[in-house]
Amino acid sequence: MPVARAPRRDPREFPGAERFLPAVHELPVLREAVQACHGCPLYRHATQAVFGEGAPDARVVLVGEVPGDREDLEGAPFVGPAGRLLDDALAAAGIARRDVYVTNAVKHFKFTRRGKRRIHDKPDRYEIAACKPWLAEELLLVRPEILVLLGATAAQALLGSRFRVTQARGRAIPSEEAAGLLAATTGDRAVPPPRWTFATVHPASVLRAPDPAMREEARAAFFADLRQVGAYVRAL
Numbered sequence: 001m002p003v004a005r006a007p008r009r010d011p012r013e014f015p016g017a018e019r020f021l022p023a024v025h026e027l028p029v030l031r032e033a034v035q036a037c038h039g040c041p042l043y044r045h046a047t048q049a050v051f052g053e054g055a056p057d058a059r060v061v062l063v064g065e066v067p068g069d070r071e072d073l074e075g076a077p078f079v080g081p082a083g084r085l086l087d088d089a090l091a092a093a094g095i096a097r098r099d100v101y102v103t104n105a106v107k108h109f110k111f112t113r114r115g116k117r118r119i120h121d122k123p124d125r126y127e128i129a130a131c132k133p134w135l136a137e138e139l140l141l142v143r144p145e146i147l148v149l150l151g152a153t154a155a156q157a158l159l160g161s162r163f164r165v166t167q168a169r170g171r172a173i174p175s176e177e178a179a180g181l182l183a184a185t186t187g188d189r190a191v192p193p194p195r196w197t198f199a200t201v202h203p204a205s206v207l208r209a210p211d212p213a214m215r216e217e218a219r220a221a222f223f224a225d226l227r228q229v230g231a232y233v234r235a236l
Contacts, residue, residue: 014040014126017133027056027141030134034107040130042108047072052103052138060100060233061144061194062086063135065153065202069118072090072109077102082204086150089203089223093230101142105157106131120204128157139191145236147194148229151202165199170225171234173197196232200225 017039022029031051037043050067053076062078070080078086087097106127111118123131135157139147149155155163175193206222209215 001120005049011051011104014130016040016130021133021137023142025137025141027052027138030137030138030141034134037107037134038192039133040108042106042110042127045111046108048075048076049107050077050104050109051063051107051134052101052149054101054117056142058099058101058142059145059236060095060148060229061139061142061146062100062102062150063149063154063158064102064104065175065204066104066106066120066123067109068120069109070203072118077104079187081207082202085203085206085219085222089226092223093226093233095226095233098197101144103135103138104214105135105154107134111209114156123153128153132157136191143192143194145195146198146232148226149199151200153203154202159197160198163199169221170202172228173199196235197231198225198229 015038017034017037019201020033020037020039022033031053034051037049043049043192045207046067052061064078064082067077068080071077071083076084086102090097090100106123108131109118110121110123110127112121113119135190147158149165152165152176155165155168173196201218201222203222206215206218209218
């Protein structure tokens with residue numbers, strides 16, 4: 001049986017975030033401006049946009065996929081269960097959460113309702129592309145030395161659709177290799193590659209492992225990936 005193609009999205013629904021960027025390129029100004037972004041339809045049902053936060057001069061930036069339920073309600077990234085696991089992994093790696101900058105590839109929560117619950121949905125390529133200017137501005141302003149991509153959505157948003165986290169997780173991708181992959185741009189302002197780029201799973205995927213033994217195995221592997229990042233941080 002032939003596989004049915006997904007219906008083509010109406011391009012008028014995805015004008016992109018570019019037109020919503022403020023004239024002043026500063027993190028506090030961007031954080032306020034993102035609330036008015038209608039670059040894709042996700043703003044219609046989210047409580048608010050969730051911009052990145054953390055040290056504006058952080059040497060390490062971590063990029064996730066999309067805000068979750070708690071993040072959507074509180075307006076801050078990685079404050080739910082996945083965020084707590086990330087905090088634990090950073091602490092085990094010797095990296096203080098206050099010293100990093102955390103954000104997401106997509107700034108509005110995407111979900112499906114099941115009764116009273118809002119269940120996370122994976123953003124599609126149109127939503128990722130529409131939101132990319134916000135992420136690009138964050139990287140341009142923070143200019144991290146180490147970039148950590150959490151999950152396939154974040155990795156493919158910046159390193160291309162062919163990138164596979166399972167094949168590269170925990171491995172340091174040097175600047176010269178990332179330079180040929182890093183695709184995020186805002187107009188003619190290309191994002192400079194960090195000294196090192198890492199990819200690993202999203203902490204939410206660890207929590208979704210189907211049984212305690214598999215969760216513990218996934219947790220140990222995730223912690224090992226972050227410890228590798230920590231070793232490179234200390235060598236800077």
